[in-house]
Amino acid sequence: GEDVEQSLFLSVREGDSSVINCTYTDSSSTYLYWYKQEPGAGLQLLTYIFSNMDMKQDQRLTVLLNKKDKHLSLRIADTQTGDSAIYFCAEWGSQGNLIFGKGTKLSVKP
């Protein structure tokens, strides 16, 4: 079945780069997404990448896609304490619903 996997925790120091990884199963996915959720809040779309791209850069965010290995990563440059949150990767499933990974909790230490 369709599945999205992520590591659950990542801890970095302020100013370092963070890399959050994700693997997915549906090779027909046309877009893959990264969402951020701060405590007590809804999910905020961070960025997305089209499946025919290898990389997308948006200010401090870089998304890398390895379609052969079905591997997606989100790099946050110069990580700040305000980046502390849970990050979900997601893809559309065949039933028309968005399938989320379990989420990676990013902790940024000053």
Add this chain to the structure above:
Amino acid sequence: DTEVTQTPKHLVMGMTNKKSLKCEQHMGHRAMYWYKQKAKKPPELMFVYSYEKLSINESVPSRFSPECPNSSLLNLHLHALQPEDSALYLCASSQDTGRVRSGANVLTFGAGSRLTVL
């Protein structure tokens, strides 16, 4: 307007109460969703409406009853809930459901309604 608005932000109800959660979007999106999210877990899909018709019901108990009065509004009627139904309920919308694989079709979420069932 690029927002999904949910009311109320917080709701406390007893197991015999009847209440409703409301969701509104004015982005012209034709698909609307209810998700349930427990602490430290990803959102779990409950219902999907496409063009105001229910297209997915993820085997949700009948004590949750969705309603889509028009293309901009989505309600979730709650009756005889259990304490384990306490969670963050998220509404979302997208241009179309994921069955239509054209364009980025971004899912936009509201801030959620925090429900506590006593």
